Every structure is written in C-alpha cells, then in structure tokens.
Amino acid sequence: MSTTDEPIIVAKNLRKVFRAPRGAKWDPIIAVDDVSFELYPDECLAIVGESGSGKTTVARMLVGLETVTDGSLTVRGESRAKGVKHLADRRRWAREVQYVFQDPYSSLNGRQRIVDIIAASVALHDTAKGTTPKAAAQGILDSVGLGERFWTKFPHQLSGGQRQRVAIARALAADPGVIVLDEAVAALDVSIQAQILNLLADIKAERKVSYLFISHDLAVVNQISDRMIVMEQGKVVDQGVTSEILANPVQPYTRALRAAVPRAGWKPVRRERLAV
C-alpha cells in the first residue's frame, strides 16, 4: 500500500440507525455512528470490536445488504449510499466487493458440486478470460489448495476449513478489488486457521486484492492486517497502523481488548476490573 494511491473505498461520517417497524415498540438503535475510513489498494484493514459494536453492519452496508442512513460511502468514486436500481449495477457492485462469511456451510448451495458453485460465479461475472467457466473454476479451486479430487464434491462432504476455501474461491471468481472477510477464520481449529491465514496472505500478494477483515481476535488481526480501526458501540474509538497500536495501545478500550487476549503468563480478569 502507498498513500499516493487513490483509495478504493471511502466512508465518511457513516451512520446506520435501525428503527422499529410499524406496530413494534422499541427505541431506534444507532448501530453505526459517524464512522469514517479509507481502504487503499493492496492493503488489509481490520475492523475490530465486540459483538454489537457495529463492525458487521459497516460491511453489510458496503455490499448493499443494509441501506445507509446517513453519511457517504463510495467504492471507486461511486456512491453506495442510495442503493441499487438495476440488476446490472447490483452485479457490478458484487464484482467489486465480495463477501466471505463466518459459516461457509450456510452460504454455499448444498445441492451443487463445488466446481459448479465456482463456475456459476465465474459465468455471472464473466471472468473466464478466454477459457470456459468450468476450466476457470478448476484453476481457482487449485489456487486455494483444492485439487482435482475435490472438484466434484458437495459442500457437506468437506471439512470446515475446506468449505472456507470454497467460499474464498467463490469470492475470487468475481475477480474483486475488495474481499470482506467477516470473522472468516473465527470458527476454525487453530491448525486450520493458520492454513487459511497463510492462504489469504498468498492470495493478497499474488492478486493485489484488498481485504476488509472483521474480527474480534487481536492475535489474528496482528498477523494479517496492515491497519486497523477499533469500534465500540457504533463509534470508531481508535485507528492506525496495526503493529503500532498493538505494540503500544493508548486508548483505554483498545487496551482492555488487548489485555483480554489469552497468552503466556495471562490470567483472566473480571470486566468491572478491566479498564473499560
């Protein structure tokens, strides 16, 4: 990443308020409040926070799964705040920003073989480049470590780590500029988590793709991200270069999050005694 590049994503004073539907009685929830950040080409930006901090809502607005209440959100200069009108726009948006969820099992079509899942995405986004969608899909699966013996399998025949590789392959099939990774390694065993983090590093080096990496695990964030923003109750409370923030956290909330990560010599602390 270099700061002379134009940012791919610019969020300015982003706000999301969930209001009670007609007939329901609850106070509006301010999920995201005055959030601003930029994502540059070829960088990994982590959004860190506890559940309910609004980190996933930011990502969902980015891919159009939620509307924007207030503020501006642009991808390559084009606003995403107003929502899409046409299918062709929706497709172009999807092509620019792809989303990988925590649980690949619930986001893959269980009745399709994995090569067909990937080929469908290749065909939809027309990224085959002189070959057939199926051949392109096979190449992508190879590149995420799923060789020929996996191609005709169904999602339920794969392990959690293998399924997450399929989800990553499907994101790559759109040839996106940005991949949102929403707690994408949180549910995996330590040994599998290490493999997937290494794979993500390889993909980024090879394809110059940017990641928006959403996580509550600071050790993982330290391993993969270049910069990070810390969210608490919808607001950004800290941001900067990951290694600098984690080496010397200044903000009290960041300090508390860091202090809660188990490591050598660590002891659990009750929350009222944490400096939140």
Added chain:
Amino acid sequence: MTEPLLRLDNVKATLRRRRSEQVLLNGVSFEIGQGEALGLVGESGSGKSLTTRAVTRMLDPAFRVDGSITFDGASVLGMNASALRKYRQKDVGMIFQDPRAHVNPVHSVGDFLTEALVRDRGVDQREAERRAVALLDEVGVRNPEARLRQYPHELSGGLLQRVMIASVLLAEPRLILADEPTTALDVTAQSDVMAILDEQRKARGLSLLFITHDLELAAACCDRLAVMYAGEIVEQGAHVYDTPTHPYTVELLGARPDIDAKAERLPVLTYNREIHERLKAEAMA
C-alpha cells in the same frame, strides 16, 4: 496422595455400527484431585467432548465403553439408575458452549435457577430465590432481583453464561464439567466469565474439567493440561504449556498467531495420523 475425585483408567469408547466398529476414545486415562483443575485440550474431533459425555454416562447407547471411570471411589459405569441420577444431580455440574441451547426459553431465569432446589432438595421457593439472588450477585450479574423475572432471550450471551455458572454453583456440585464455555463469547466476555468461574471454583474448593481448543486459555485457568489427538491423550501434566515434549503439542502451540510478534508466515501442522501411529509403535517397541 489421597484418592482423586475423578479417575479415568484406560477408557475406550467404541461406536458400534451395523457392519463395523470405530474406536473414538482409545485408552484415555487421567485423574482430577479435590479442588484441582484439569484442562483437556484438542481440536475438533479429537474426542474431548466425548470424554465429558463418558464421565456423565451420557454417550449414545450405540457406544460400548470399556475401562473404568470412578468418582469418589464409586464406579460410574456400574451405577444403577438412582445412583446415576444422584451423581448427575448432586455431584457434577455442567456448563456448555451454547447456554441458549440448555435453558428452557419459556421459563424465566428465576424458574430456571430455583427449579432444581425446590423440586429435588425440598428448599422452599423464597429461600431458593434468596440463594439465587446472592449467587447472581457473586457472579457479577447486576440487579439480580430484576433478572429473575427476565427470560433467556432478553440476556446477552455473556450474561446468560454467568447465569449458567450460577445455576451450576447453586446445586453445590463437587466437580464442574465446562465444555468450551467461552468459545461463543468475545474476548472481554471470555476473560470475565473465566475469571468468575476460576474464583468461584477456588473459593468453594471445587474440581474442574475444562474442555477447550485454546491452549493459552486452558493454561491460564488449570493446574494441569492434557492434550488429545485422535481419541488419545498424547501428553499431560503441569509442564505442557511451558515445556511441551510431544511433537503435536509443540506444533499446536506454534500455529496460533502471537499478539506480541507477527510471523512472516504461520507454521502449519505437519502432524498426522501416520506420524501418530508411527510414534505410538516406536513407543511400544
């Protein structure tokens, strides 16, 4: 040393299928003394949850269990129905990963906490509620009287897990089985819940069998660790975290990202079934 509270000796669990058998626990042995905490660590499928099920005799009837499991000198596998019921009600308390799956959603927190006391112990309702309120306060639940009238869906995951801990402590067990109790929680809630479990357990002198995939967390809360791979304990003792000797433990510890130092590349586990079987054969020879 006096007799340990819980002792597993060469426990083997075999899943019987129509035409084949599969050994899923293969010679598991460990002891937990009075007031001691053992961390049982392993990855998915290593058999750690099966082990807790074997301890409470809750394995599916399709399993055949060999070896011996003794609790305070009594054979768990030999208990009759009433002894088993008493053992599960009074002696062991269980905390699970997903508290929401283990509470009745249509009963209030108060009903959930007092039901067993009133029904099984003959404590009167008002006294049971008084005890529940006192314990909720001890596990850091603010405004406990109001919580008794709330329903599980109104509580966050961390709060509900503290209610679960309170419910287990109310039964005054001697052994707590905690199966990934903080895996679904944020790091701060995890720290909170583990600190509460740790201090309450120590204050009451209870024993703990703590199941987790997180070696760091287990090391912080347990006196000894046992590492499981493929239904077997490959290494156990107080030394495991600081000076692991088994290659699987060494690799498992190395694969976790370090918050204090970014690795150029994370080491990937090379340990597999083949190496596992070879090492076992060599140890036998």
